[in-house]
Amino acid sequence: MVAAATTAVVAGTDVHAPGILLGVVVVAALVAFEAVGTLPGAYAALGRCWAGIRRVDAVLATPTPVPEPLQRTVPPFDITAVGATGVTIRPAPGAPAILVGADFEVLRGQRVALTGPSGCGKSTLLGAVLRLVATEIHPITLDHGANRPIPVMELSAEAMPPLVAGSLQGDHVFATTLRDNLRVVAPTITDTELDELAASVGLLDWMASLP
Secondary structure, eight states: OHHHHHHHHHHTOOTTOOHHHHHHHHHHHHHTTHHHHTHHHHHHHHHHHHHHHHHHHHHHHSOOSSOOOSSOOOOOSOOOEEEEEEEEEOSSTTSOOSEEEEEEEEETTOOOOOOOSTTSSHHHHHHHHTTSSOEESSOOEEEOSSSSOEEGGGSOGGGSTTTSOOOOTTOOOOSSOHHHHHTTTOTTOOHHHHHHHHHHTTOHHHHHTOO
16 A cells, blocks of 8 residues: 555656655554554463363363252251261262261251361361262251251252351452352342351451451
8 A cells, every 4th residue: 555655656646645645654554553563462361361261171071079969959948957877978089988987966056176187077078068078878968857857969059058158278269358258158148147247256347447
């Protein structure tokens, strides 16, 4: 385009292309590079994007430790206890069993300390109670005052947080407000209920001091 305009101006064959328009054409050609100037940065970002996609694909390809039940049991409204008799738990499919024939029961409102050396299965047991780790032989059940306790593996994953909640040492904290992090397990909870929860564990003043 620049070459054609230059030839026309020099030859004087194009009365519609005076010398000033040649300058405009040259500047327009230079400005056109702005459209492609961001391509190197976009290409670098594309590489990071593909790396993230590969990590997500790896996570999605990982088998679910506790699959969703084929027939979901209706979640109970009033949990009175959680426990198991003779339960066997492995931290992952194919791994050696950490707990074999374990018995426990925790009543609503009861405080229980589970102690032991590192690797004895404390976190694995908590993961099983939260329906994050599968159990064998006998299930972990929720007692709700009815005739039949409900095995946690008969409940859906989304039904568990309102019934039994816990925090594992590997839990992720999202880069957002504390309230938003707490709402991950209780999406419908109100600000008033969150304040009451914080007060019950002695953290209300600390929460109020946060930005």
